[in-house]
Amino acid sequence: MEIGGSDSDGREFKSADEMWREQAGDPDKKTQWYRHGVGYWEGVEASVDGVLGGYANVNEPDINDSEAFLKMVLSERFPNGVNDQPLVALDCGSGIGRVTKNLLIQYFNEVDLLEPVSHFLEAARETLAPGSHLHSDMHKAVNFYCVPLQDFTPDTQRYDVIWVQWCIGHLTDDDFVSFFRRAKVGLKPGGLFVVKENIARNGFVLDNEDRSITRSDLYFKELFGRCGLHIYKTKDQKGFPQELFAVKMYALTTEVPKKVHRTRSKVRANRPRIIK
Ligand SMILES: C[S@@+](CC[C@H](N)C(=O)[O-])C[C@H]1O[C@@H](n2cnc3c(N)ncnc32)[C@H](O)[C@@H]1O
Numbered sequence: 001m002e003i004g005g006s007d008s009d010g011r012e013f014k015s016a017d018e019m020w021r022e023q024a025g026d027p028d029k030k031t032q033w034y035r036h037g038v039g040y041w042e043g044v045e046a047s048v049d050g051v052l053g054g055y056a057n058v059n060e061p062d063i064n065d066s067e068a069f070l071k072m073v074l075s076e077r078f079p080n081g082v083n084d085q086p087l088v089a090l091d092c093g094s095g096i097g098r099v100t101k102n103l104l105i106q107y108f109n110e111v112d113l114l115e116p117v118s119h120f121l122e123a124a125r126e127t128l129a130p131g132s133h134l135h136s137d138m139h140k141a142v143n144f145y146c147v148p149l150q151d152f153t154p155d156t157q158r159y160d161v162i163w164v165q166w167c168i169g170h171l172t173d174d175d176f177v178s179f180f181r182r183a184k185v186g187l188k189p190g191g192l193f194v195v196k197e198n199i200a201r202n203g204f205v206l207d208n209e210d211r212s213i214t215r216s217d218l219y220f221k222e223l224f225g226r227c228g229l230h231i232y233k234t235k236d237q238k239g240f241p242q243e244l245f246a247v248k249m250y251a252l253t254t255e256v257p258k259k260v261h262r263t264r265s266k267v268r269a270n271r272p273r274i275i276k
Helices: 016-024 027-042 056-077 098-107 118-127 173-186 217-227 264-269
Strands: 005-007 088-092 110-114 140-145 159-165 187-199 204-207 212-215 230-236 246-253
Touching (some): 005 016, 056 159, 056 187, 118 140, 173 187, 212 217, 217 230
Parallel strands (some): 159 187
């Protein structure tokens, strides 16, 4: 990728390729990259404050905007329900299950969680266990996978939605692309990915502490293209503290979204035209 960027210590990179060569350019470096990433989270307390980097106060606006986005996407994609089939979601890089318990479990009959850090996943398992108010015959967490995204392939056509929030920055570009390409088999017909991530103003920002990168919107779009994914809807997160990165939600489909056809006269009326 020809996009330039910087790291959290202010160092500049001419291109993402230069940064990736340095950080994960051979098998040993790549192993170290992922070891550092997971190692960072292994030292973090299993709490909302922990998984949100000390910003527990963003939990509420985050969930509210995610809920509005999810409701809109579900009502458009599945206007007549899904013919008695259970709705199933996968929560990727789920941490302690914050997104599942505050959102996904209410809208899906089954939710699977994937998280490489075992003390986070165990905390999620406890909160979502049979007997808790978050577990019923109609809405329950089913599978808890303790693996990283770069090593995961979902079961064929299990999911209506694969939710990827605040974790894809841990993946190198190549693993990002191969994850989404593999994960497409896990979507039911009409299913989609939701990616909710921090957005860099330009290029990328490498975080030297937790070994993750924050990509720009352009960077994400370039990678989605390489994955063969199409943007169905996007929305900006609102109401976060000023000092934080902007956050965007992307709903992504494997098929090209249908265009809304406008009448010719309306299109013409609404755009600048040369006076003849
Ligand atoms: C900022 S927390 C977000 C957790 C959760 N998505 C949320 O929004 O509450 C980042 C999570 O990504 C996980 N993670 C780190 N490396 C990962 C990888 N290679 N694959 C999947 N998840 C990873 C961390 O263990 C951590 O739980």
